[in-house]
Amino acid sequence: MRRPKVEKRVGEVTRQSCVSSLNWAVRYYVTRCTPGELQLDEENCGVSFLLLSLAQLICRAVRTVGLVLFYYVFSIGITFYNKWLMKGFHFPLFMTLVHLTIIFCLSALTRSAMQCWTGKPRVLLSWKTYMIKVAPTALATALDIGLSNWSFLFITISLYTMTKSTAVLFILFFSLVFKLEEPNPFLIVVVLLIAGGLFMFTYESTEFNLEGFIMVLLASFIGGIRWTLTQVLMQKAELGLQNPVDTMFHLQPLMFMGLFPLFVFNEGLSLCSSEKLFRVGEVPPLLYSLLTLSAGGALAFGLGFSEFLLVSRTSSLTLSISGIFKEVCTLLLAARLMGDKMTMVNWLGFAVCLSGISLHVGLKAYYSKGKNQTLRQLPSKDGQDLELPLLRHGEEDREVEETCDEDEEQEILH
Template sequence: MACPVQFTCRALRTVGLILFYYVFSIGITFYNKWLMKGFHYPLFMTLVHLSIIFCLSALTRWTMRCWTGKPRIVLGWKDYLRKVSPTALATALDVGLSNWSFLFITISLYTMTKSSSVLFILFFSLFLKLEEPNPFLILVVLLISCGLFMFTFESTQFNLEGFIMVLLASFIGGIRWTLTQVLMQKAELGLQNPIDAMYHLQPIMIIGLFPLFLYNEGLSLSTSEKLFRVTELSPLLYSLFTLSVGGALAFGLGFSEFLLVSRTSSLTLSISGIFKEVCILLLASSLMGDKLSLLNWLGFAVCLCGISLHVGLKAYYSKNKGPSLRQLGSKSPELELPLLWQGRDQREDSADDCNDAEEHEINLH
């Protein structure tokens, strides 16, 4: 029968898209930590990645314009500076601090602390009335907060400076994703397509992060033998190659997230993000030597329960009360790109219509 075949093909496609997303998302986490061991310039690395993303998004826009024959959206300076710049500056600080924290903390502590961004996203969403108040949200906050406390309590690899950095990044991330949701819901701006959003966000992100880079790394980098005072060509080419790999991974992460959401749903991305964090912690403990006690694992489990409840609430409200709880993006460690698409599944009307079942579609808010 056609129904089982279609179901099997759809399931295999979903699994393939999730694995494709995992390659970039998990890969860039371990890439950042690996690079920071020998290249202590996280802000410069971030600037290089942002530049690569801008070039690749511009190339993609040009390709899409040639393929479809339709011009891409280009914002005027007034809308660009007033409406895009706040989101871009918040994103730049979130990304910069996240990468910076890898100099001090382990992947496990980063992953766990970054999960707290859900709390700040909820806070700013309620403050701006983008979320509907719900008593279950209190339980979500308590679970994630208690889990974070249990994970960091008496941790042998705890670093206060790095923890504060990534916690501040999570706080700014809450502002960032709330502003991004507002930005992409404005249909008149025309930034619902993530490629267009990336293209417009990157320049201000680079400009906003550049003064911080000059203050913290400018002098040190200018005298470093890894780049500007290099004595041989091969080390310079190696540094440029490794930095370029990170930029390609960051762009691939955004593309894989978009592909996963557009072919399945935003709920699939949220659920796969939970399992991704489990995979990261398991790999970090086995490959990177991260030490986790039983209390740390219990704290992580409690935090995952809170995140899972949050995902369940979004699914429930999207089906019963419309798109009131919106997808607020993934918690990627490098560049969490604006994925605010509210996906929904189109179900078959009856078993007889199985052969004509429509593919999943995505509503671009």
């Protein structure tokens, strides 16, 4: 039901001035008041505006903190889940395949719900476009996730977290290659800080494992390709994959196909002869294994959705900054819960690496200042523009100030 528009004047106080300062709830109340009921002098109106603006600011801060914590639950949770599961279930590639299957099913259900809610059909790519445009991104994503999960058989959470944080170097490198980033001299400082921090963190580490370290480093390298290709994929307006749910739906089948041969080669025979699944003697252990694997798939889907929710309701800068503190929380929890041992040199290396990542985030915020990146218009073949829903926050706030935001609750599904 559309709310009535606010008239310009009520007595001596203009309603238009109220609209520019109050949220839609107050505007909705004001429109139902008669001129006699709305007797506000200028001083009382100013105080009311100040209090309501402060309350609105507090609500936004609480919402942002809640979204960040929601993201932390899935991001940190899946890291510790993978490490915990690998202690008794030594089939990381099979686990990844199960997760991909669950993510695909949940994405399909979400797409169906979105289609029923909006009444508009979801995008479905042709086979030719699917194999040419989506396949490279799917293969890179499958190898990134597969190698990352595989490494938990060999290394600690601390070493994994630290090594995985270097993915920003490879993302930066491939962003320059694909001309998604503009080069600047400060990038050299960022690279030196992150690389130096990684060296200090792994220097004389008592729990260092070369095989696992190489796996994570290779996963970070492939992750740079993965996220760069994902950005290109989601910004191609003619594909219509701006919504991450649609992207996940199209990526999972090819990811499964790309990872399946590696699984057969490394884990096929051992899994068939394992008592964890196929040679299980009783039903309860089998149900327990299936339940734990399904929980990981739900965590993986929740991680992708929480990232989307955080970016769409705040900004990509908020996600980057919260990611820095997430690394700190992960290492502290790993030392506390998992007993990971870190020396003073390791902690100093971690601090140096975080300073490099923080500098990179700060530089991106500085160079993007003045550029309208909150709403990116993507040209389509028919000449129309498509909005990138992940980056709508800034423009959305201005629309709330000017018009009724009756579709705000449905924005996340559109």
